[in-house]
Amino acid sequence: MSKSTVWGLSGLALIAAIALGSWWFLGRGPEGIAVRVATVAPTDIQQQVFTTGTVIPNAKQEIYGLTSGKVGNVFVKVGDKVTVGKTLVQMDTTLADAQVAQAQASVNTAQSSLSAARENLENLKKSYEFEINAVSPLDGEFASSTKAAVKQAELGVAQAEGMLKQSKESLKIAQAQRDQNIYKSGINGTVLELNAKEGS
Secondary structure: OOHHHHHHHHHHHHHHHHHHHHHHHHOOOOOOOOOOOOOOOOOOOOOOOOOOOOOOOOOOOOOOOOOOOOEEEEOOOOOOEEOOOOEEEEEOOHHHHHHHHHHHHHHHHHHHHHHHHHHHHHHHHHHHHHHHOOOOHHHHHHHHHHHHHHHHHHHHHHHHHHHHHHHHHHHHHHHHHHHOOEEEOOOOEEOOOOOOOOOO
């Protein structure tokens, strides 16, 4: 057998192998796809991770007293969950409450004085209107003195309004000072440390 015949037969065998492989992969009909069916249901997955490290909060709020005095009430303990605005500690507000009560009494007194001054002014205005319409000259002189009394009463009303305004401002200040004795949480979180005790 000659070399060219061997090469020819080898080439023919290679072509036959390629044709047979092509027929095997491409010429077969479609087969069914295997499918697995299962019911889907929620389940708990537990995974444990063991590591060492330090947990650092992403926000921290330290509260210090702005005023001196005794701690009146402590509303939390270490480990408590708190939300923004939750009252944590309240200092003894006995003195501050007395100052608020006194300021409120001043407001009430000023309001009463203003009401009395306005009522007096209205009565004098009515008298003046009545007297100005009087016929006799003596009544006219009396009306002139009533007019002066009306002016004086108007000044009294303005003064009473000023006193009321001042009393209301004093009340706001007293309330603000009392509120400085109440410490609230500025963040949501957990109480990590507490150094305040009631009565201390």
